[in-house]
Amino acid sequence: MLENVKVVDLTIPLGTDIIMWPGAPSPEMETLVTVSHDGYFARRVSFFEHTGTHFDAPCHFIEGTATTDTISVDSLVRPAVVIDISSAIGNDPDAVLTLEQVEDFERTHGEIPFNAAILLRTGWEDFNTDSLKYCGPDGDLHFPGFGVDAARFLVEERHAAGLGIDTLGIDPGNRPDFPVHSQISHPKGLWHLENLQNLKLLPPLGAWIIVGVLPLVGGSGSPARVIALLP
Numbered sequence: 204m205l206e207n208v209k210v211v212d213l214t215i216p217l218g219t220d221i222i223m224w225p226g227a228p229s230p231e232m233e234t235l236v237t238v239s240h241d242g243y244f245a246r247r248v249s250f251f252e253h254t255g256t257h258f259d260a261p262c263h264f265i266e267g268t269a270t271t272d273t274i275s276v277d278s279l280v281r282p283a284v285v286i287d288i289s290s291a292i293g294n295d296p297d298a299v300l301t302l303e304q305v306e307d308f309e310r311t312h313g314e315i316p317f318n319a320a321i322l323l324r325t326g327w328e329d330f331n332t333d334s335l336k337y338c339g340p341d342g343d344l345h346f347p348g349f350g351v352d353a354a355r356f357l358v359e360e361r362h363a364a365g366l367g368i369d370t371l372g373i374d375p376g377n378r379p380d381f382p383v384h385s386q387i388s389h390p391k392g393l394w395h396l397e398n399l400q401n402l403k404l405l406p407p408l409g410a411w412i413i414v415g416v417l418p419l420v421g422g423s424g425s426p427a428r429v430i431a432l433l434p
């Protein structure tokens with residue numbers, strides 16, 4: 204059944220040197236047992252819930268809403284809509300997805316289906332090993348994100364299941380008030396995926412994604428293995 208399906212990994216490998224949101228702790232990995240000494244190998248790993256390619260649960264910003272373990276699994280296996288603004292924005296770190304760009308996308312590809320995962324490709328994944336370019340200068344975040352009008356349209360008019368992006372966050376770096384997180388997506392129960400990669404390998408429509416979020420009890424988010432299936 205899956206023989207004609209191509210599988211693409213949208214996940215950045217998670218090591219201790221992964222780029223973090225400034226101020227957030229890096230993951231720690233400690234070898235506890237080794238094959239040569241103990242007969243088997245295992246480590247203890249600790250990480251901030253929002254590390255690497257990761258999932259934001261609605262409770263990340265809205266108290267009392269879904270957590271990583273209570274989010275509906277149906278919402279984690281969704282058709283992917285990939286909006287690519289990488290060439291339109293060039294290297295502008297303050298660019299956002301505009302409503303006009305979403306309307307252009309629909310003129311070209313047809314109306315965005317309800318209940319899809321909307322993935323925004325900005326091209327920033329090319330910088331995901333270069334902290335200065337990926338985050339912006341120290342203490343002064345600059346990276347692209349979803350504009351408020353576009354996000355509101357995708358959430359309210361297209362009933363998106365979730366929003367994903369190849370930058371540190373859904374909101375652009377220069378919006379420390381996080382308008383999409385706090386006012387638009389999480390209040391409506393949507394999840395986010397941040398720090399995705401390989402979005403250039405996906406078609407605008409036709410792929411599905413599987414969001415492998417850890418069911419951490421009460422979690423605000425978790426690193427996630429995000430896999431795309433292409434027909």
Ligand SMILES: [Zn+2]
Pocket residue numbers: 253257258259397424
């Ligand atoms: Zn997050």
